Amino acid sequence: MTIIPEAMRNEPTPEEVRASQVYLQWSLSQDEYEMICQHLNRLPNYTETGLFAAMWSEHCSYKKSKPVLRKFWSQNERVVQGPGEGAGVLDIGDNQAVVFKAESHNHPSAVEPYQGAATGVGGIIRDIFSMGAQPIAILDSLRFGELHHNTTKHLLNGIVSGIADYGNSLGIPTVGGDVMFDATYQQNPIVNAMAVGLLNQADLHVGKAEGIGNRILYVGAKTGRDGIHGATFASSDFDSSTDQNRSAVQVGDPFLEKLLMDTTIKAIHIFGAAIVGVQDMGAAGLVSSSAEMAGKAGNGIHLNLNQVPQRETNLTPYELMLSESQERMLMVVQADHVAEVAQLFTDADLAAVDIGEVTADGRYRLDFDGVEVANIDVQYLITPPKQNQKQQVPARLTAEADPEFVPELTDVTATFKDLLAQSTIASKAEIFKHYDCSVRTDTVIKPGGDAALVRIKNTRKVLAMTTDVNGRYVYLNPQVGGQLAVAEAARNIVATGATPIGITDCLNFGDPDDPEIYYELAQSCAGINEMAQKLNTPIISGNVSLYNETDGQAIYPTPIIGMVGLLENIDHATTINFKNADDLIYLIGTVRPDFNGSELQKLVTGKISGQLKSLDLNIEKQHQQLVLKGIEDQLINSAHDVAEGGVAVTLAEMAFKTPFGCQVQADFAASWYFAESPSLFVVTVRPEHQADFELLARTQAHLLGKVTADTKLELTGSDQTIKVNQAVAQKLYEESIKCQLNQ
Amino acid sequence: MMYLGKVYVSYKPSVFDPQGDVIKTSLHQLNFQGVESVTQGKYFEIKLVATNLTEATANLVKMAEELLINPNTETYQYAIDEIEVL
Amino acid sequence: MMYLGKVYVSYKPSVFDPQGDVIKTSLHQLNFQGVESVTQGKYFEIKLVATNLTEATANLVKMAEELLINPNTETYQYAIDEIEVL
Amino acid sequence: MKAAVIQFPGSNCDLDMLNALQLFGVEAQIVSHKATSLAGYDAIFLPGGFSFGDYLRCGAIARFSPIMTAVTTAAAAGKLIVGVCNGFQILTEAGLLPGQLMMNETPGFICAEVPITVINQQSQFTNQYQQATITLPVAHGEGRYYADEATIAQLEANHQVIFRYQTNVNGSAEQIAGIVNEKGNVLGMMPHPERAVEAIIGNIDGQDFFRSILN
Numbered sequence A: 001m002t003i004i005p006e007a008m009r010n011e012p013t014p015e016e017v018r019a020s021q022v023y024l025q026w027s028l029s030q031d032e033y034e035m036i037c038q039h040l041n042r043l044p045n046y047t048e049t050g051l052f053a054a055m056w057s058e059h060c061s062y063k064k065s066k067p068v069l070r071k072f073w074s075q076n077e078r079v080v081q082g083p084g085e086g087a088g089v090l091d092i093g094d095n096q097a098v099v100f101k102a103e104s105h106n107h108p109s110a111v112e113p114y115q116g117a118a119t120g121v122g123g124i125i126r127d128i129f130s131m132g133a134q135p136i137a138i139l140d141s142l143r144f145g146e147l148h149h150n151t152t153k154h155l156l157n158g159i160v161s162g163i164a165d166y167g168n169s170l171g172i173p174t175v176g177g178d179v180m181f182d183a184t185y186q187q188n189p190i191v192n193a194m195a196v197g198l199l200n201q202a203d204l205h206v207g208k209a210e211g212i213g214n215r216i217l218y219v220g221a222k223t224g225r226d227g228i229h230g231a232t233f234a235s236s237d238f239d240s241s242t243d244q245n246r247s248a249v250q251v252g253d254p255f256l257e258k259l260l261m262d263t264t265i266k267a268i269h270i271f272g273a274a275i276v277g278v279q280d281m282g283a284a285g286l287v288s289s290s291a292e293m294a295g296k297a298g299n300g301i302h303l304n305l306n307q308v309p310q311r312e313t314n315l316t317p318y319e320l321m322l323s324e325s326q327e328r329m330l331m332v333v334q335a336d337h338v339a340e341v342a343q344l345f346t347d348a349d350l351a352a353v354d355i356g357e358v359t360a361d362g363r364y365r366l367d368f369d370g371v372e373v374a375n376i377d378v379q380y381l382i383t384p385p386k387q388n389q390k391q392q393v394p395a396r397l398t399a400e401a402d403p404e405f406v407p408e409l410t411d412v413t414a415t416f417k418d419l420l421a422q423s424t425i426a427s428k429a430e431i432f433k434h435y436d437c438s439v440r441t442d443t444v445i446k447p448g449g450d451a452a453l454v455r456i457k458n459t460r461k462v463l464a465m466t467t468d469v470n471g472r473y474v475y476l477n478p479q480v481g482g483q484l485a486v487a488e489a490a491r492n493i494v495a496t497g498a499t500p501i502g503i504t505d506c507l508n509f510g511d512p513d514d515p516e517i518y519y520e521l522a523q524s525c526a527g528i529n530e531m532a533q534k535l536n537t538p539i540i541s542g543n544v545s546l547y548n549e550t551d552g553q554a555i556y557p558t559p560i561i562g563m564v565g566l567l568e569n570i571d572h573a574t575t576i577n578f579k580n581a582d583d584l585i586y587l588i589g590t591v592r593p594d595f596n597g598s599e600l601q602k603l604v605t606g607k608i609s610g611q612l613k614s615l616d617l618n619i620e621k622q623h624q625q626l627v628l629k630g631i632e633d634q635l636i637n638s639a640h641d642v643a644e645g646g647v648a649v650t651l652a653e654m655a656f657k658t659p660f661g662c663q664v665q666a667d668f669a670a671s672w673y674f675a676e677s678p679s680l681f682v683v684t685v686r687p688e689h690q691a692d693f694e695l696l697a698r699t700q701a702h703l704l705g706k707v708t709a710d711t712k713l714e715l716t717g718s719d720q721t722i723k724v725n726q727a728v729a730q731k732l733y734e735e736s737i738k739c740q741l742n743q
Numbered sequence B, C: 001m002m003y004l005g006k007v008y009v010s011y012k013p014s015v016f017d018p019q020g021d022v023i024k025t026s027l028h029q030l031n032f033q034g035v036e037s038v039t040q041g042k043y044f045e046i047k048l049v050a051t052n053l054t055e056a057t058a059n060l061v062k063m064a065e066e067l068l069i070n071p072n073t074e075t076y077q078y079a080i081d082e083i084e085v086l
Numbered sequence D: 001m002k003a004a005v006i007q008f009p010g011s012n013c014d015l016d017m018l019n020a021l022q023l024f025g026v027e028a029q030i031v032s033h034k035a036t037s038l039a040g041y042d043a044i045f046l047p048g049g050f051s052f053g054d055y056l057r058c059g060a061i062a063r064f065s066p067i068m069t070a071v072t073t074a075a076a077a078g079k080l081i082v083g084v085c086n087g088f089q090i091l092t093e094a095g096l097l098p099g100q101l102m103m104n105e106t107p108g109f110i111c112a113e114v115p116i117t118v119i120n121q122q123s124q125f126t127n128q129y130q131q132a133t134i135t136l137p138v139a140h141g142e143g144r145y146y147a148d149e150a151t152i153a154q155l156e157a158n159h160q161v162i163f164r165y166q167t168n169v170n171g172s173a174e175q176i177a178g179i180v181n182e183k184g185n186v187l188g189m190m191p192h193p194e195r196a197v198e199a200i201i202g203n204i205d206g207q208d209f210f211r212s213i214l215n
Ligand SMILES: Nc1ncnc2c1ncn2[C@@H]1O[C@H](COP(=O)(O)OP(=O)(O)O)[C@@H](O)[C@H]1O
Pocket: A139, A140, A141, A142, A174, A175, A176, A177, A178, A179, A428, A431, A432, A435, A446, A447, A448, A449, A450, A451, A452, A467, A468, A492, A641, A643, A644
């Protein structure tokens, strides 16, 4: 390389790269650098070093998490596309499929809440339509520090408006999600977005650069210097004393994404197989999309970087390849169709440029100003060295077990009111009211229930969707916590009448080089896997966010589960609300004194401690099947699962927004109404269906009481009674977050 | 004393300004062919009480940096003057 | 010639500015007690080519009135200067 | 009846409007914002969304789209013109309706089902409503209706106010949710009747709106 293009004159030479060890700042280790030198049999130049740093980052390559991810069960009769593509695909009959995936944007959102969250939504939506699917819904799963901190309010406001502005503008409804607050997330908020799409199976496209001589078409926004090294940024922890990572800010343009989405879907409809592969430019933009597409097809790729549409002047090859400018896609198109496909995009005022071709040589080659600026073996570039992460049981799990937390409550009514106002339990309406949940006119159950329901027009079918995990449980017992996350998500789906059919995940953990963190990762995934298999919900896509720690303090392990269910008959859609006075209230399952890790423990002691009891996977499944059957047979007319805050909170939520109250009685201590036992549902049944329901349920359900025409909530235990007016309870529940935000 | 501070916030040079882009296209369509670039920023007028201009200025700068701008993406300029209280 | 026009758009006094209000409250919470009022407007930087300053100014004014403001609720000020072409 | 639903870049309720119209048997078609003629259409719908990203101001850029000349002509010819949400914003920016839609009194997008009073049950858009109180979905960040006092007084005097919020969700002048022009053939409203025509999605109070138009 004798002539150095103008734009690159200030770049370090290969020797200077080696001497300055600049790659260490890009999270490429010394060993990895040496391996690369050896493989190339020369020193990599600045651009090539950047390509390796990006492609070998955890964010792009999953090199550290892969041993765990590989164990995920991802095959059953419905799976059309498992992990490894933009999103997973499940068959739902009638030649249709549901496409979904979740993605994290924790690191960008911590630095820049509004844009970080907005671009998170933009990215996950592109993953869906890159498969040829029409996005139909968004969900968001958020974790913040305690709400009384001003930084939390600032983060929450920014993140929520970022999600709202982006999704609303696209016209894709945000129909669900979950939010929890805990000091563990104070420095490291979690922002995970999930998107769901509907696919005509004939339109399925994947990200593969097949066919020698096919062209590489760049479409969407122009490239600028935004977010260079975002991928490596997401693959290192924060050090609160330095702010140097701050250049990694990307700005989203939902307007452009809307045009890109509509046009991509249209192009796939019109041109079908002439469009050979589609992938979005996400983390590490152009390099990761092009290298992965070539790699999957076993081909090479040759790009002319001068062709890349540019927003700024004097971009170097390094910047062009690593830019994370948003709203860009890469397509592989048959040579004789490129012009027509490009025309469709330029008609919509989007850039569309042929920037290179698929080659037979298996090389990753880049030209710039007539000079070859990179030439690397594609397979080598996309295959980082295997990592063997050490695992060690965290000290807290082997230490002498904390004594069981036994609540001693003198005034259960007061405790109940306090619980309803806890930020994690209180209504999240103050947040989701900002999300357009009804655009597209398919939302059958909106935010505020268990799972959301989105119907499929021109069919009787409805898709159910939810996100869930309680990081506290995973912290106390990674394996059981993982099982519980899947179980809880599935219960939310089941309560609407839908059958769970599949899972996406977003694994939010601390530094994987810490053996205790890696243990949490491995064990919780094992738990997720066990429950997923039991419930026949394959894990078809997901995302990993590691290094969620600041100054050595990691978040609770937080593997978020996004789950989708299918309800074949829209008439059976079931909500949580009480329907009629005198309906019978049944508890499905058995309440145990499960208080460790509970909201009650947090409220009373200010922290979480103790052991988690195991749950019986078979019983979990049986209870879910009972609810499904009860709904299908039209015996159950409302259903709600039991989660944070226990049966008491479940009953209150069923009464809210209805003119009803309830009167129930149990033979356990009143404090047990707050126990967070697994595998529980509360359902209501019309009196005339009592015999039929009890025959179906046998010993799995216990009659607790009935729905009342007055608005009193009366929950009697063996010692005390919780007594509160529904309106009072609802006010506490509904206004808590708003009040705290405005303080 | 009463002061009127004006703060002009704009994006840093390499930050993408989607609004500016759309406005530029629209101006071209309206036949303002001479337009080379458009950026849209924010403009704040802040009335504040302070004992003197130095204090007022110091306060204005602090407000800008703590709240009005996002230092990741934005820069600002300002002007400040004493005004009559009506 | 290349010119840089700056256009400052603000609400007419009678029009309520919710953003300005929110910012004022936040500034008070951050202990800037001296803040009397805040209004938020828009700030445009427009680079344009014209044969002379008169033409450039006329164009800028026209852009402002045709597109940048809504005369029901907004007013504007502007400044314009010749700039070096790099 | 033959209806056009205008699709601006960034419109996102265009298909919802199309579906709703088709549900009532209307022969409805999507028409591009680049089109220049609306000949043959009896009614023209400007749907919700974020035309041109709602950059600068909602509707400010869309009003210069080529189709707007034809919309203005159709309005003058007495055809029915309906702007919902972003469509309402475009109609005010284009001067086909008085006033302006501004940022909600409390900044932030709101998505809710809100009680609305049908103030004028005689209009071409509301004559099938049997009761005055209905519920309709709103979904907007800039829905605060603003006009100077003289304009408001005129709207009231001419019975041009068609819908009012029962609780002022966005701080609109006189709780105005929808108005017509003086001739009564151009309607702008922030609530979304097209999202309220099927029981399965929870609201049918928009049905009479479409029945009125068809009447
Ligand atoms: N960030 C959010 N975005 C949208 N909807 C949300 C969000 N957080 C919570 N919700 C909705 O609020 C309801 C209750 O959520 P949650 O308390 O997580 O339920 P559960 O405990 O049953 O999982 C659900 O409908 C959920 O989708």
